[in-house]
Amino acid sequence: MSKHPNDNTAATVTAQPRPLDPKTYPLLSRISTPAMLRKLPMDKLLELCEELRRFLIDNLSVNPGHFASSMGAVELTVALHYVFSAPDDRIVWDVGHQAYSHKLLTGRAPLFYSNRTLGGLSGFPNPAESEYDSFSAGHASNSISAALGMAVASQLKGEENPRRNVVAVIGDASISGGLAFEGINNAAISNSNLLIVLNDNDMSIDRNVGSLNSYLVNLNTSKSYNNLRMRTYNFMKRLKLINESNRGRILRFNNSLKSLISKEQNIFEGLNIRYFGPFDGHDLPRIIRVLTDIKDMKGPRLLHLRTIKGKGYEPAEKEPAKWHAPGKFDPQTGKRMSSASASASSLKWQDIFGTTLVELARKNSEIVAVTAAMPSGTSVNMMAEAFPDRTFDVGIAEGHAVTFSAGLAKEGLLPFAAIYSSFLQRAYDSIIHDVAIQNLRVTLCIDRAGLVGEDGVTHHGVYDIAYLRNIPGFTVSAPRNATWLRRLMLTASMRESGPWAIRYPRGNAPASDSPEEPLSELQPALTGKGELLRAAANPESKGVTLLTLGPIALNAAKAADIVSSKGIDCAHYDMVFAAPIDEEILLKAAQLGRPIITVEDGIVEGGMGSAVAEWISSRGLPLKVIRLGIPRKFISHGSVAQLQTLCGLDAESIAATIEKVAQFPTKISLS
Numbered sequence: 001m002s003k004h005p006n007d008n009t010a011a012t013v014t015a016q017p018r019p020l021d022p023k024t025y026p027l028l029s030r031i032s033t034p035a036m037l038r039k040l041p042m043d044k045l046l047e048l049c050e051e052l053r054r055f056l057i058d059n060l061s062v063n064p065g066h067f068a069s070s071m072g073a074v075e076l077t078v079a080l081h082y083v084f085s086a087p088d089d090r091i092v093w094d095v096g097h098q099a100y101s102h103k104l105l106t107g108r109a110p111l112f113y114s115n116r117t118l119g120g121l122s123g124f125p126n127p128a129e130s131e132y133d134s135f136s137a138g139h140a141s142n143s144i145s146a147a148l149g150m151a152v153a154s155q156l157k158g159e160e161n162p163r164r165n166v167v168a169v170i171g172d173a174s175i176s177g178g179l180a181f182e183g184i185n186n187a188a189i190s191n192s193n194l195l196i197v198l199n200d201n202d203m204s205i206d207r208n209v210g211s212l213n214s215y216l217v218n219l220n221t222s223k224s225y226n227n228l229r230m231r232t233y234n235f236m237k238r239l240k241l242i243n244e245s246n247r248g249r250i251l252r253f254n255n256s257l258k259s260l261i262s263k264e265q266n267i268f269e270g271l272n273i274r275y276f277g278p279f280d281g282h283d284l285p286r287i288i289r290v291l292t293d294i295k296d297m298k299g300p301r302l303l304h305l306r307t308i309k310g311k312g313y314e315p316a317e318k319e320p321a322k323w324h325a326p327g328k329f330d331p332q333t334g335k336r337m338s339s340a341s342a343s344a345s346s347l348k349w350q351d352i353f354g355t356t357l358v359e360l361a362r363k364n365s366e367i368v369a370v371t372a373a374m375p376s377g378t379s380v381n382m383m384a385e386a387f388p389d390r391t392f393d394v395g396i397a398e399g400h401a402v403t404f405s406a407g408l409a410k411e412g413l414l415p416f417a418a419i420y421s422s423f424l425q426r427a428y429d430s431i432i433h434d435v436a437i438q439n440l441r442v443t444l445c446i447d448r449a450g451l452v453g454e455d456g457v458t459h460h461g462v463y464d465i466a467y468l469r470n471i472p473g474f475t476v477s478a479p480r481n482a483t484w485l486r487r488l489m490l491t492a493s494m495r496e497s498g499p500w501a502i503r504y505p506r507g508n509a510p511a512s513d514s515p516e517e518p519l520s521e522l523q524p525a526l527t528g529k530g531e532l533l534r535a536a537a538n539p540e541s542k543g544v545t546l547l548t549l550g551p552i553a554l555n556a557a558k559a560a561d562i563v564s565s566k567g568i569d570c571a572h573y574d575m576v577f578a579a580p581i582d583e584e585i586l587l588k589a590a591q592l593g594r595p596i597i598t599v600e601d602g603i604v605e606g607g608m609g610s611a612v613a614e615w616i617s618s619r620g621l622p623l624k625v626i627r628l629g630i631p632r633k634f635i636s637h638g639s640v641a642q643l644q645t646l647c648g649l650d651a652e653s654i655a656a657t658i659e660k661v662a663q664f665p666t667k668i669s670l671s
Helices: 042-060 068-072 074-083 100-114 143-156 178-188 211-218 223-238 244-262 284-294 314-318 349-363 380-386 398-410 421-436 464-469 482-494 550-564 583-592 608-618 640-646 651-661
Strands: 090-093 166-171 194-200 274-280 301-306 367-371 391-393 414-420 443-447 475-477 500-503 531-534 543-549 569-574 577-579 596-603 625-630
Touching: 042 068, 042 074, 042 100, 042 284, 068 074, 074 100, 074 166, 074 194, 074 284, 090 143, 143 166, 143 178, 143 194, 178 194, 274 284, 284 301, 349 367, 349 380, 349 443, 349 482, 367 380, 367 398, 380 391, 398 414, 398 421, 414 421, 414 482, 421 443, 421 464, 443 482, 464 475, 464 500, 464 577, 464 596, 464 608, 482 500, 531 550, 543 550, 543 583, 543 608, 543 651, 550 569, 550 596, 550 651, 569 583, 577 608, 583 608, 596 608, 596 651, 608 625, 625 651, 640 651
Parallel strands: 090 166, 166 194, 194 301, 274 301, 367 391, 367 414, 414 443, 443 500, 475 500, 543 569, 543 596, 596 625
Antiparallel strands: 475 577, 531 569
């Protein structure tokens, strides 16, 4: 595994290879580079596709990952590596959900057992892991822009003989994202040799939405027309009747003539991008022929392939959304296995949010829900079922989701916008310019906040506290349990103005937390006020003051129990709010005179701990503040528990920090 010199994603693979059984995988076991793939005859390539699918089923059934997308992209991947010469040619994957076969064909099959585990392969393409991964892929819609940059760079560097080909592989959901449109628009006016492969399976994690999806479903370009056009182009090129100087005019005339005859306008050809397709994305010989024919054409081109998500595994083909990332399953029956870590009495944070939102919406007709292509991932689908006219899935468009919510709020509605923390980063300007400056009642419900685990560096939601708490007028909160999530949502629904953020993690809330208490019996939270969880048993004894934000309070509470047996006394407050910070709690901590330890599941620099340190420093108080959180580096993939240990946020690590810094109180004058 190679590592880029500028990479700091902690992605070095330490897992040891496990050679494949040649009897089970006679072809795949012998392929360690795409060059070896290109030596196979066509019939063997078809056999290889079957082996790849069998390998994915065998491995992902016991070590979960993104299943359906990769199953649907097997032939596409084999064809790309057969026609193009990676890594010299660049293949840029969008998101990377469909790139498992790519990893298997580029030397990583013996390591695939470690996929998405600590010290193992990343679940997404990552240049730190392999030279065949030409660009980082974790968030949607970036492939076209990145590939265009690579293609232009290749031209500027004079890499024309031999020519470096650049291919962007993008899905039908990702191509609806605004960044993809920006890339296409720029590519259309460039002379770059960019090939865009549109992998169209009419599915994303949830069902695609928007007019572009409907357009792609209905788009039908004649196969005979495409074949005739390609033959005519090659014939005219050989006779030197066409060249790059007149190619654009001929292309525009050709597109206009076709539109007149068919009475249909192709959006890509309307942008002067050569369009080929749609073709059957599982017809391997056909895909190889088409890729070979268009490989050396100059200028931007788009190849449209229709694929089936979950192809080759009947349960996944029938329910592709459920098989996007199904967890462990029985390969024979398709029965999915429930997580052993999930208690029968516990609920997912997102489901607590979803049920509470519906309860609030029943009482307040101004409440609406917005999500960006994640209705099931955020449980906004519960709101959609109860109030379909008040629920809006805007697709992969987080910036639009925020500004759309601002428009709703400007006209008196109360939008709750549920967006993953790492995806919300894409909407930062919209948050400031369209929401905060106008002090609008938009509630950002930030799902997957903190360390998310196996999805790794591109998906950890660790920056939201730092990038939101400094925005004027923004309330930033984090519940430590289900009851507090419901209280914060209730409070947000009652406010008169101003933007709110409520962040909560992936997975299950603690089993002891119950969201069943009726909203009518819940007390609204007081904005900017935290809660005492553990009073100092002896204020004169050696100890510390713990200030926590969110569910990480549970780890801190365990740490306090650990050090208590060693004679160290801890006071513990749940701050609840990173902004505004609870100054009464800080005054009490200062009066206690012990070192303060802040703990949060977010980047340590600029987070809640920084707010505490700023408050202490601005008053010139001689108090030691130790901030625990995510260090200023990119965190790799692994289980949440493993990553918390790496970051010093598990109970034992927090206890060790307490023991190291605990002191007897210092008398401090607060006058």
